[in-house]
Amino acid sequence: MKRHLLLTFCSLLMVLVIKGQNYQTVNPDLISSFLNENNYVSFIRIDSTGYENSLILYPFSVNQMLFANCFSPRAGSWIGSEIIIKDNGYNIFLNHQQDSVKINTLATEGDSWVAYGQTGQMHIVATVVEHGVMEFLGLTDSVKVIAFQTYNSDGEPAEMEVNDMQLKISKNYGFVKTLSFYYFPEMNSWYGLLTELTLAGLSEPEAGVQNFSWFDVYDFQPGDVLHVLRKNGTWIGEEDGYFQITETRKVYQYFERNDYNDSIEYIYSLTQMVLKPWIDSIEVTEDTITEVIKPYPGFDKLPGEPIFEEYSQDNITTYEYFTMTAGEHLIKTFSNYWFQSSGEDCWIFMHYDGVPLTTYYMKGLGGPYYPYHALFGSLLHQEPVYYEKGGESWGVPLDMTNVDEIPIPEYVKVYPNPVREILTVRIDHYGSEGYTLRLFDTNSRLVKTREMQPGDNVVNVSHLTPGLYFLTISNRQGILDATKVLIQ
Numbered sequence: 001m002k003r004h005l006l007l008t009f010c011s012l013l014m015v016l017v018i019k020g021q022n023y024q025t026v027n028p029d030l031i032s033s034f035l036n037e038n039n040y041v042s043f044i045r046i047d048s049t050g051y052e053n054s055l056i057l058y059p060f061s062v063n064q065m066l067f068a069n070c071f072s073p074r075a076g077s078w079i080g081s082e083i084i085i086k087d088n089g090y091n092i093f094l095n096h097q098q099d100s101v102k103i104n105t106l107a108t109e110g111d112s113w114v115a116y117g118q119t120g121q122m123h124i125v126a127t128v129v130e131h132g133v134m135e136f137l138g139l140t141d142s143v144k145v146i147a148f149q150t151y152n153s154d155g156e157p158a159e160m161e162v163n164d165m166q167l168k169i170s171k172n173y174g175f176v177k178t179l180s181f182y183y184f185p186e187m188n189s190w191y192g193l194l195t196e197l198t199l200a201g202l203s204e205p206e207a208g209v210q211n212f213s214w215f216d217v218y219d220f221q222p223g224d225v226l227h228v229l230r231k232n233g234t235w236i237g238e239e240d241g242y243f244q245i246t247e248t249r250k251v252y253q254y255f256e257r258n259d260y261n262d263s264i265e266y267i268y269s270l271t272q273m274v275l276k277p278w279i280d281s282i283e284v285t286e287d288t289i290t291e292v293i294k295p296y297p298g299f300d301k302l303p304g305e306p307i308f309e310e311y312s313q314d315n316i317t318t319y320e321y322f323t324m325t326a327g328e329h330l331i332k333t334f335s336n337y338w339f340q341s342s343g344e345d346c347w348i349f350m351h352y353d354g355v356p357l358t359t360y361y362m363k364g365l366g367g368p369y370y371p372y373h374a375l376f377g378s379l380l381h382q383e384p385v386y387y388e389k390g391g392e393s394w395g396v397p398l399d400m401t402n403v404d405e406i407p408i409p410e411y412v413k414v415y416p417n418p419v420r421e422i423l424t425v426r427i428d429h430y431g432s433e434g435y436t437l438r439l440f441d442t443n444s445r446l447v448k449t450r451e452m453q454p455g456d457n458v459v460n461v462s463h464l465t466p467g468l469y470f471l472t473i474s475n476r477q478g479i480l481d482a483t484k485v486l487i488q
Contacts, residue, residue, distance in 0.1 A: 023105040023144060023169050025091045025178070026083055028057055031302075032174065033209045034197035041209055041324040042180075042197060043302045044079050055085040062304035063321060063339065064096070064182065065192060070346040071339050073306035073319050080181040093181035096192070101184045102126075103146065105169060115148065116185055124150050124162060124185055134168075134176070136199060137207040141170040150185075161187035165196050173202060200326060209326050211303070212363045214296040215264060219364045220389075226252040226366065227386035227398045235377035243379050249273040249398045264293040273400055284400075299361070303332065317341045318350075330363040355380045364389065374482040375472070412473050412481035418488045421462040427454050427473065439485070440470045461487050
């Protein structure tokens, strides 16, 4: 009887620990979403737990860089490869080198401890600098704010970017602000980037940003209206050429929706106006279409979660994944690259050239869509410009009667062209990330590359052999523009 009571007590204790203590950083029962400064969404989901003197949480793994052109889909999460929850209140995160980052969840305001490293060597001290009630995601809870200070081997304060970063831990919901501990403590390194992330959503209670599924992408109701603008083109001529553009204006109007166990059936009208100005051609069609949306399990995975595919004939395994951003709309993006197995622990980055460079899907607004992309003589652009949903409207509706050509936005201007010495590249696309210029010769060899910024950029090409070159401007999402440049 005593043995039975002891086992019952131990089981109950284990359940209480797994459910989460006060100020525990990560609750294994919750799925949490976080935003970085560029509105990229990252998730924490605990896939399994273990117990070896302490509770161990294993978050789902994302793509990680191990070293140059060697990646792993199993090395760990951005939050750490493992999270160890100790009875003394320490939550320990293992970084890419399996070093410990220690967070004392029982510390009170003014308390300090060594979060990383050892005294007498380079080490980082964490301090609870504030403790009070805060509001987030429509919730109110007690929150501890933790700051960092780096010290050198002599015990003197040292400069490091992590000194300017903070953690926030709530009593009942875990992190309100966190760091990407897998990359701790370096701010910039070849394998990744240490960043601050802010809580954006919780699965219980459901609040804020959630992952969205394939059926959420195509979530339309009778009466909904969607306008989509598409441009595709081909480069005509040589260095003084131009893109020959076909413009298609599409208007979807939904009439009927039927939900089944594994699919959604829609009946809608599609009105299309196709303009080919170089031959003065205008064609308008209107059709009633029945479309069935079937499951896409890979899309339903969390952003960053690998989607594996095996090719038994070639004995090759690959993986790829979606990324997600949260802004005016929730968007999942898929890029034209994948990772291919080359050994037990190493996966090689692979990519293909072609348009589109990326495709994306919007919650409740369909897809695939393509930002303005131009590459090696091809151009593609397809994005929603207007919708009416649930009594709300957004954007500017397409004019299905005015046949004047809508110009392609000139995000990049390159002049003079032809050029002898100094080329000016003006970028009018003010994104959140830097840009890269690449210049190729006619044999597709890269002859020049440099980082660019919005505004005017001056490029010296006087050292290059006169001839025809191909110039591309790209950012993290892909190639923004491409053009031919004649150097005299």
